[in-house]
Each structure stands twice: as structure tokens, then as C-alpha cells.
Amino acid sequence: MMDINSIKKDFPILKKQINNTPLVYLDNAASTQKPNQVIQSIVESYELYNSNVHRGVHTTSMEATERYELAREKVAKFINAKSNDEIVYVRNTTEALNLVAYAWGLNNIDSTENIVVTELEHHSNLVPWQFVSQKTNCELRIIPTTPEGTLDLSSIDKLITESTKIVSIVHVSNLTGTINPIDEIIKKAKSVGAKVCIDAAQSVPHMPVDVQQIDCDFLAFSGHKMLAPPGIGILYGKTEILEKLEPFLRGGEMVKEVTYSSATWNDIPTKFEAGTPNFIDPIGLGVAIDYLSNIGMENVRQHEKDLIKYALDRLTEIPGLEIIGPTNPEMRGGVATFSMNDIHPHDIGTILDQRGIAIRTGHHCGMPYHKKLGLSATSRASFYLYNDYNDIDKLVDGMNDVINYFK
Numbered sequence: 001m002m003d004i005n006s007i008k009k010d011f012p013i014l015k016k017q018i019n020n021t022p023l024v025y026l027d028n029a030a031s032t033q034k035p036n037q038v039i040q041s042i043v044e045s046y047e048l049y050n051s052n053v054h055r056g057v058h059t060t061s062m063e064a065t066e067r068y069e070l071a072r073e074k075v076a077k078f079i080n081a082k083s084n085d086e087i088v089y090v091r092n093t094t095e096a097l098n099l100v101a102y103a104w105g106l107n108n109i110d111s112t113e114n115i116v117v118t119e120l121e122h123h124s125n126l127v128p129w130q131f132v133s134q135k136t137n138c139e140l141r142i143i144p145t146t147p148e149g150t151l152d153l154s155s156i157d158k159l160i161t162e163s164t165k166i167v168s169i170v171h172v173s174n175l176t177g178t179i180n181p182i183d184e185i186i187k188k189a190k191s192v193g194a195k196v197c198i199d200a201a202q203s204v205p206h207m208p209v210d211v212q213q214i215d216c217d218f219l220a221f222s223g224h225k226m227l228a229p230p231g232i233g234i235l236y237g238k239t240e241i242l243e244k245l246e247p248f249l250r251g252g253e254m255v256k257e258v259t260y261s262s263a264t265w266n267d268i269p270t271k272f273e274a275g276t277p278n279f280i281d282p283i284g285l286g287v288a289i290d291y292l293s294n295i296g297m298e299n300v301r302q303h304e305k306d307l308i309k310y311a312l313d314r315l316t317e318i319p320g321l322e323i324i325g326p327t328n329p330e331m332r333g334g335v336a337t338f339s340m341n342d343i344h345p346h347d348i349g350t351i352l353d354q355r356g357i358a359i360r361t362g363h364h365c366g367m368p369y370h371k372k373l374g375l376s377a378t379s380r381a382s383f384y385l386y387n388d389y390n391d392i393d394k395l396v397d398g399m400n401d402v403i404n405y406f407k
Ligand SMILES: Cc1ncc(COP(=O)(O)O)c(C=O)c1O
Pocket: 029, 030, 092, 093, 094, 095, 122, 124, 125, 170, 172, 173, 174, 199, 201, 202, 222, 365
């Protein structure tokens, strides 16, 4: 179905050698590598189309604008938004979630109401809501987790209630890999009239996501986690909500009319894109979307499901290694998080790096969840479309070396 060897050839960095061994890149949940097609599109943008967008009547500016808006159309199609206007360019998932928290949260929630998140949130979808809760004096409610690292929905009726204004939840956890049952949670949120915001940083890059089908109000993701450059992220919002929303940042282009004492706002999505935007990286995101669409997101998901199944099977052979998160590959994205008895994750990461294997070690921006587990840090190998079983075998061999080193 997927020819991984030919896919690997598209990624120049995978030819890199570390200590005379080829790079095995298993840190994809943090950021993915870029194929030649994306890299070349950036070069082409600078060589041929470098000019500010939506401002010039000269050819290069108009070409840049056309490419910038074509990329928006590709994003809209990729997640099945109803209209291109529902796609707001931001820097990353973090900025998208802050936009929702500042522009929607601060203006729509009062002290008698509440916000619901989960114990599996990345700091990006927790800290902005803590801020809204502190500013508005509203309650921040947290859906707990089971010991397996899935959401415990047994008390959902007590957590999502008539006084809930927004449910903001992570789709796929970067901490445990858990694919959360967002359909069930969204249904509950809608039944009480709450808005829904989805942190899709680890889902949109890895599986088909259809915003109309899941019926969320907001959805956030980052280009750099899906083959695109690091300067572009997306906030999706339903038209009717974005139209009523206050701007987040104020300044050039986001206005319709300005006097010395007041201003009116431009149409969506421009209302949320104040100042000169990053007009290069969205083009790269559009090319990354073409690349992923050619392979097919169903195929990407199936490939990662096969990889995580193999990784969990092989990693559990290692004495003393404990997998964090669900062991059923159906419930898990391509994220293998683990801890080892007495060996610190930073030591694991350093020894693996000497063998060219790049994993992530630390708290992965999930300090409260690590605290709940009684751990200060874990190790995480995360996969993408260019990884194969051989990469996992190298990880397992590397882990055996780690154990021998500490014997
Ligand atoms: C689930 C999740 N949410 C949010 C983020 C934040 O993404 P960014 O750093 O691109 O804003 C990440 C990044 O790791 C993530 O994994």
C-alpha cells in the first residue's frame, strides 16, 4: 500500500549520519521532517513569489496572494471545512488555542459557568484555560483518566453540565497516544449547549479528520507536525462563530474602516490575521497537504497502527520497560511512551542518540499528567509515514544497549 523506501527518499535529512550511523528519526510527535517537495516550494516562494500578500497591485504580490489563498483552500478541503473563510492562519496549535481562549473564552464565560478539559491535555490546551478561569472566576473542570491512560467518562454527566460553556479537549494525546472518544464527548457537550474546541495537533497529521462530521466549533493544529514548515498553524472555526468573535490581535489588514477614535473589523478570516502574515510557510503547508493526500490519510493511519502494534509488542520484551497509555493499537496513535525502572529518560535519550536514534525525553508538555503517574519524565518514540519496522528494531536494540550499559 505505502512504499516506505520510496517515501524515505523524499526526505533528505534521513540520509544524515550521526556517529556514522543513519539517523533514525522517532521524534515526530514533537516535529516531523520535511520532504523535498515542501523544501523546494519554500525555495521557489523566495526565488519567485516573495512579496507581501493582500496589499500590492503588482504581479509578484498578486501571485503571492493567489498562492497564499490556494493553500487555505487546500487546508479547508483537507479537514472538510464548509468554507475557506473558516480557516485562520496562525503560528501553531498554541496560538490557535490562545486565540479561542482570549477572543471567545474571556468574552463568553462568567463566574457561574465552567470550562471542561481532560487530564491528558498538552500545556497548550490547559494553561490558556487556566488563564480564562482565573480572569473570569469560572470553574475549570477536568475529565480524569483511567490507570491505562484513557479518559474515564464514568462521571461525564457531572462534569459536562448545563453550566458548561466550552469543552476543550485533545483528540490524540501526545503523552499516551490515546485516541480520545471525541464523538461521545462532543455529543454530550452539544446536549448541554456547550461549545467544543479540539486540539488536533496529533490527529490531523496522522488520520482523516472531518470537521463537519465531528461537528466541533473550533479545531487547532500545527503545520510543523505534518511535513510543513514550523511557522504555520491552523485554527478552524465555524463561520457563524468566527463572525461574532472579537479579534485577538489588532492592527493592519484586520480592519475595515479606521478613524482616530475607532475601528471596524474586516471579514473572516482576515479579521484574525493582523499585520503582515507569514506568507511563505502556508504555501509549504499546502504542498505538505498535497503530499499527504496523495498517500491518503487512511493509509497513513493504517501504517502507524501497524507500527505502534509492532513497537508495543517489541518494547514489552524489554525487561523493566513499562508502556504508558493503552496497549490496544485501535485506541492509540503512533506514539510509544515508556519508562524504565531505574534509568532516567535523559540517559536513555543520550545513549540512543549515540546510535543515531532520535526520541523525545522529558515531560512532553504534560507536567500534571506526569505528576499523576508519579514520574518526572518519560521516553517517547513517535512515528510517521517514513518510519518502518526496521526503525523500531533499531530502537529495541538501542534499548538493550541502554540496559547493558547500566548493568
Ligand atoms: C497534543 C498537542 N497539543 C498542542 C501542541 C502544541 O503544538 P505547537 O507547539 O505546535 O503549538 C502539541 C505539541 O507537541 C501537542 O502534541
